[in-house]
Amino acid sequence: MRLTDLAPGQHAQVAAVHSTEHLAHRLAALGFRAGKLLQIMRHGALSGPLHVRLGTTDVILRRSEAAQIEVLPLADEAAPA
Amino acid sequence: MKRIALIGMPNTGKSTLFNRVTGASARVGNWPGITVDLMTAKILVGAHMAEVVDLPGIYDLHGYSDDEAVVRRFLETTPTDLVLLIVNAVQIERQMTLALQVRALGLPCMLLLNMADEARKFGITIDTEKLSEALAMPVALISAKYGEGQPAALKKIGHALDTPREAGTAKLDALITPEQIERETTAALHQAVHVPARLPEHLSDKLDRVVLHPAFGLPLFFLCMLLLFQAVFLLGTPLQSAMTWLFDHARTLVVEPAVHPLPEFVQGFLLDGIWSGLSTVAAFVPLIVLFFLFMALVEDSGYLSRAAFLTDALMSRLGLDGRSFVMILMGFGCNVPAIMGTRVMRSRPHRLLSMLVIPLSLCSARLQVFLFLIAAMFSPRNAPWVLFSLYLMSFVTAILTALIFKRKYHSTEPFVIELPPYRLPTLMQIWLRGWMEVRHFLHRATKMIVIGVVCVWILTHVPFNAVPAGPDTLAGMLGRALQPLLAPIGIDTKLTVALMFGFIAKEIVIGAFAVIYGMQGDTLASHMATQMDWVQAVSFMLFTLIYTPCVSTIAAIRAESKSARFTLLSVAWPLVLAWLVSFIFYQSARFLLGH
Numbered sequence: 130m131r132l133t134d135l136a137p138g139q140h141a142q143v144a145a146v147h148s149t150e151h152l153a154h155r156l157a158a159l160g161f162r163a164g165k166l167l168q169i170m171r172h173g174a175l176s177g178p179l180h181v182r183l184g185t186t187d188v189i190l191r192r193s194e195a196a197q198i199e200v201l202p203l204a205d206e207a208a209p210a
Numbered sequence: 211m212k213r214i215a216l217i218g219m220p221n222t223g224k225s226t227l228f229n230r231v232t233g234a235s236a237r238v239g240n241w242p243g244i245t246v247d248l249m250t251a252k253i254l255v256g257a258h259m260a261e262v263v264d265l266p267g268i269y270d271l272h273g274y275s276d277d278e279a280v281v282r283r284f285l286e287t288t289p290t291d292l293v294l295l296i297v298n299a300v301q302i303e304r305q306m307t308l309a310l311q312v313r314a315l316g317l318p319c320m321l322l323l324n325m326a327d328e329a330r331k332f333g334i335t336i337d338t339e340k341l342s343e344a345l346a347m348p349v350a351l352i353s354a355k356y357g358e359g360q361p362a363a364l365k366k367i368g369h370a371l372d373t374p375r376e377a378g379t380a381k382l383d384a385l386i387t388p389e390q391i392e393r394e395t396t397a398a399l400h401q402a403v404h405v406p407a408r409l410p411e412h413l414s415d416k417l418d419r420v421v422l423h424p425a426f427g428l429p430l431f432f433l434c435m436l437l438l439f440q441a442v443f444l445l446g447t448p449l450q451s452a453m454t455w456l457f458d459h460a461r462t463l464v465v466e467p468a469v470h471p472l473p474e475f476v477q478g479f480l481l482d483g484i485w486s487g488l489s490t491v492a493a494f495v496p497l498i499v500l501f502f503l504f505m506a507l508v509e510d511s512g513y514l515s516r517a518a519f520l521t522d523a524l525m526s527r528l529g530l531d532g533r534s535f536v537m538i539l540m541g542f543g544c545n546v547p548a549i550m551g552t553r554v555m556r557s558r559p560h561r562l563l564s565m566l567v568i569p570l571s572l573c574s575a576r577l578q579v580f581l582f583l584i585a586a587m588f589s590p591r592n593a594p595w596v597l598f599s600l601y602l603m604s605f606v607t608a609i610l611t612a613l614i615f616k617r618k619y620h621s622t623e624p625f626v627i628e629l630p631p632y633r634l635p636t637l638m639q640i641w642l643r644g645w646m647e648v649r650h651f652l653h654r655a656t657k658m659i660v661i662g663v664v665c666v667w668i669l670t671h672v673p674f675n676a677v678p679a680g681p682d683t684l685a686g687m688l689g690r691a692l693q694p695l696l697a698p699i700g701i702d703t704k705l706t707v708a709l710m711f712g713f714i715a716k717e718i719v720i721g722a723f724a725v726i727y728g729m730q731g732d733t734l735a736s737h738m739a740t741q742m743d744w745v746q747a748v749s750f751m752l753f754t755l756i757y758t759p760c761v762s763t764i765a766a767i768r769a770e771s772k773s774a775r776f777t778l779l780s781v782a783w784p785l786v787l788a789w790l791v792s793f794i795f796y797q798s799a800r801f802l803l804g805h
Contacts, residue, residue: 150274151273151274151622151624152624152626154269154270154272154273154274155269155270155273155275155624155626156624156626157270157307157388158219158269158270158273158304158307158308159269159304159626159628160304162388162392170418171418171422171424172424173422173424173519173520173522173523174424174425174427174428174520174523175523175524176523177519177520177522177523178519178522178523178625180418180422180519180629183304184301184303184304184405185300185301185303185304185332185334185405185409186301186304186628187414187628187629187630187631188626188627188628188629189515189518189519189522189625189626189627189628189629190624190625190626190627191522191526191624191625191626194624194625194626
C-alpha cells in the first residue's frame with residue numbers, strides 16, 4: 130500500500146521508500162525510514178499535498194512524492210496516540 | 211581569531227540563535243565559490259575572539275540540494291575551529307542523524323539542543339551530562355528565543371575553543387552508514403532522553419483544523435494576505451511620503467544652497483541625478499522595514515509553511531510553490547521587497563522563476579500612472595473596467611511567464627517540507643529581521659539605483675543647451691530613433707521619453723508628462739486627452755504595465771540573483787512581452803475600429 134492510499138486520520142508504518150537517492154535522503158532526514166510510525170493528518174484540497182505526522186515532526190509533501198513511499202496500515206488500536 | 215560554524219536543519223532556530231548571540235553586528239560575508247549570502251559576525255567567547263558563520267539550514271550532509279552543496283563546500287575549504295550543531299530538542303531523535311554525520315567529518319563539534327521551552331511542554335526530558343558522555347562532545351540545552359541557558363552554553367563554547375589545535379577542514383569522504391547512525395542514536399538517546407509515549411495535544415492541532423480546513427483554509431489565507439497587504443501599504447505610504455518630504459526639504463534648505471556656486475549643469479547633475487537617486491533609495495526604506503516586520507511574523511509564526519500547503523495545488527502547475535505565491539501577491543504593493551522576500555525559497559530555480567514573475571505584478575507605483583491616465587481618458591463609467599482589465603492582464607502575463615519559463619527554471623528540489631508548530635515570534639526577532647533587510651538593501655542596491663537615475667538625467671539633459679526632456683536631447687533623439695519600433699503600438703516620441711523616465715520609478719512617468727508637455731494637473735490631463743485616443747492610451751498603459759522593471763527592482767534582482775545574465779533576462783523578457791501585448795492590442799483595435 131502506498132502513503133497516498135491512506136485516509137486522513139489513519140496510522141501506518143513505513144515499509145520502504147522507492148525513490149531516487151535525492152528524494153530518499155530528504156525523506157529519511159524528515160523521518161521516513163523503514164519501521165517508523167506515522168499518521169495522515171489531512172489531505173490538501175484539489176489534489177494538494179499530504180500532511181503527515183511522524184513522532185514529533187509534522188511534514189507536508191506532494192502526492193507524487195508520497196506515492197513513492199510504501200506503508201503498512203495499522204489497526205487503530207495498535208497505533209500510539 | 212577562531213572560526214565557529216553553525217549547522218542545523220531548517221526550523222531549528224539556528225538564525226534566531228545567531229541573531230541573539232551576535233546582536234545587530236552581523237554582516238554578509240563573502241566566501242569563494244559560494245553563491246548564497248552567509249551571515250557572519252565577530253563575537254567574544256570566553257577568552258577568544260571568534261568569527262561566527264551562519265550556514266544555511268540543511269537536512270542531510272550528503273544530499274543534493276543547493277544549500278547542502280554550499281555547506282559541504284564551506285566545510286571543505288574553510289578552516290573551522292568548532293562546529294556548533296543546533297538541534298531542535300523536540301525532534302532530537304530524528305535530527306541526531308545530521309549531528310552524527312557532521313561529527314564523522316573529523317571537526318571538533320558541540321551540540322546545542324534548542325527549544326528547551328517547547329521540549330518541556332511536550333514532557334521531553336534530556337540529561338545533557340549523559341548525552342555528552344555518549345556522544346563524546348559538549349552538549350548544552352538552550353532556548354535561543356528567550357535566551358534561556360545561553361550564558362552556560364557560551365561558557366562551554368569558550369572551553370571548547372581553549373583546546374589548542376589547528377583549525378581544520380572537513381574530510382568529506384569520511385562517511386558514516388545509516389546503520390551506524392541508527393545504532394549510535396539509539397544507544398545515546400536510550401540513556402539520556404525520555405520522550406513520553408503519549409504526546410499531549412498541541413494547540414497547533416486545534417489551530418490547524420481551522421487554518422488548513424479544506425474549504426475555509428484558502429479563503430482565510432486570502433483574507434490574511436489582504437490584511438497584511440493593507441497593513442504594509444497603509445502604514446508604508448505615509449512613511450514613504452514623509453521620507454520624500456524630508457529629502458525634498460533637505461534639498462531646498464541644505465543641498466541647493468551648498469551646490470549653488472557650481473556651474474548650472476553640475477548643479478543639475480548633483481541635484482537631479484545623484485540627490486534624486488539617493489531619495490529614490492530612501493523612499494524604499496520604510497516600505498522594506500514594514501514588509502519584513504510583517505514577513506518575519508508570517509514566517510516565524512509557521513504560517514508561511516501553511517500557505518505553501520494551501521496553495522501548492524495551484525502553484526505546482528505553474529512550476530512554483532506556495533511560498534512564491536505570497537511574494538507575487540506582495541509584489542502588487544511593491545516589487546522590491548517581494549524580490550528580496552524570495553530568499554525564503556531555498557531552491558535557486560524556484561527563486562529565479564519567482565523573480566521573473568514578480569515584476570509583472572501591477573505595483574502601487576504603476577497604479578498611480580494608470581489612475582491619472584484613466585481619469586484623463588475615460589468616462590467614470592468605463593474607468594473601473596479599464597483598471598480591472600489591467601489587473602487581469604497583470605495576472606495573465608505572470609501566469610504566461612511562469613508557464614514559458616518553468617522548464618528553463620525547473621527545480622529538482624522535492625516538495626517535502628516540515629510543518630513547524632505555530633510560534634509567536636518575539637519583538638526582537640521581528641525587529642532584527644527588518645533592520646537586517648534594510649541594511650542589506652542599502653548596501654547592495656544604492657549604487658545601482660543612483661547610477662540608473664544619473665543615466666536618465668544625462669539622457670534627458672544632454673546636450674545642455676537643449677530644453678530638458680525636449681526633442682533635441684539624447685532622450686528625444688533616442689525616442690525618434692525608436693519610432694519605427696514604437697509607432698506600430700501607438701507610442702509617439704514624447705511618450706517614449708516618458709517611458710525612459712519610468713525606468714527610475716514608474717510613478718515618475720506622471721511627473722515626466724508635466725516636464726515633457728510643459729503643463730500641470732488638470733490642464734495636462736485635458737491636453738493629453740487631445741493628444742491621443744483611448745486605443746493609444748490603453749496600449750501605452752499595457753506597455754507601462756509590463757515593460758522593464760524599475761531600476762530599484764532591477765537592483766534588487768541583481769543583488770538577489772548575483773547573476774548579470776539573469777538580470778539581463780529579467781529586463782529583456784518583459785520588454786519583448788510588453789511590445790507583443792501592446793502590438794496585438796493596438797493593431798487589432800485599430801483593425802476592428804476600421805481606422
